[in-house]
Amino acid sequence: MTTLADRPLEEQIAQWRAYLRRRQAVHGPDVDELEGHLRDQLGALTDAGLAGDEAFLVAVKRMGSLDALSREFARAHSERLWKQLVIAPGADESAKTSHTETLVVLGLAVAAGLAVKVPALFGVPLDPDQELPPFYFRNASLFAFPLLAIYFVWKRRPGVAGGLWLALAFVAGAAFANVYPFHTPERLDNSPVGSDTQVLTALHLPIALWIAVGFAYVRGRWFADGGRMNFVRFSGELAIYYVLIALGGGVVTAFTFMMFSAIDMNPAWFVAGWLLPCGAAGAVIVGSWLVEAKQSVIENMAPVLTRLFTPLFTVLLLVFLVTMAWTGSPINVERQVLIGFDLLLALVVGLVLYAASARDPQAPPDFFDGLQLLLVVSALVVDGVALAAIAARISEFGFTPNRVAALGENLILLVNLAWSAWLYASFLRRRGSFAALERWQVAYLPVYSIWAALVVVVFPPVFGYR
């Protein structure tokens, strides 16, 4: 139908369509309907003797302004302003790809759930009446993370070499989690307790392996195109989705108990043996898929939480410092205090990281950046005070694996925050750019994983598997 002379007109119509398509409240079929109207109008106008582009101008003018139009559509379809996640596939994405993806994700989620049950076939059962065998703690990340990596490999196809590196990382993780002869001291009632190094392995292996997932996420190109920051965003959103799914799982569990207890049956074996462990593994895959599907649809939650909690934590830290200075009461150095301050620093690093993830690096410094600097500096001071208190008694404690791990983490986070504070300060004095801070944060990411890998690989033999 399109002759050469019509070409500019067709292009104009296509452009008008594209503008309309960008309006959230106007959906695809509506655009078709409005385009049909525009073409009818154009036909009538050209029959009346107008030239193509004149007719186009008149027809578009009569259609009304796009703003007013989309406002009216929004009033007629108010639900469209609430972006629907799972139901509507993306406009550019063909329905078929998203259908295949759904199947792949469901398959991987089921596989992750079943992977939890595989060890039971080899004599390590999950029994609700007994305490969980340490095997499951050590290997927790190995049930879901490899399958998550497979999802990203399937989705992004990083190539054979990339896939092999990933496989190597997970095999190494599995090996170090299981070949070491950890001591298993027993409690008075003969139930096994994890030794310190074993607990450390269980805690650090997920951190070490998460970077392998990240490697799959960025398609094997760790340094390209802001992929690392995207992975940070992905991780934050996944954490939030995982918590939401876990809350839903809690409701399912509660109803399972309520209903089966009503008919005098005890569903504990099912809940503890199947529902919780399989659900926990499968939810990692499903949550990741949701984050992938919605990244362009819904505002990221992690930066929103960061904005909410940065002022709160800044006030908390300042009040704490003032109170301590006022009353002069020293930090009560107990067993857990170092870990507690580690967590505090990790949280502050998280706030800095997610504030950076949502910030336009080109924007000039604003009030929030000043607040971030205040937060970082006060966290550094608080941690400095705590470290001084701990250092005074470190010889008394001796070096246990837990303490060395906690000290190492404290040091790593301290270095990150100290340099972040410097970068923030130079940014606020307009001597540096915000991009430098962002670069520093993403460049630092592997440090966490490398340290975690060190704890997994080196600590058990060094500390005699205690």
Added chain:
Amino acid sequence: MDMSKDLVAASATPLVLAILAEGDSYGYAIIRRVADLSGGHLQWTDGMLYPVLHRLERQSHVVAKWSESENGRKRKYYRITKEGRAQLAAQQRQWQVVDSTMRGIWLRAVSV
């Protein structure tokens, strides 16, 4: 003649329903019919008709169907439903009340 926005908006639903009561139609034809009926005095911004149609569709006063037009393009045709006819009758009565009231007061206003 410049019509007030509120009046145009209020008359849109009964007009559209009445036109559809004559027979199935589609957006552009409805706009043309309105222009003809009003002698060109009632000018709608064309795009605004569609949210009205969609709202009527949601309220089940009309049903819509995509089919091929005479020039081979896809076109969305609207048909009035039983509920739509009932709604039209109700609106007619309301407008008649407004209309007769206005006539009464205007006759007097002129005689004063």
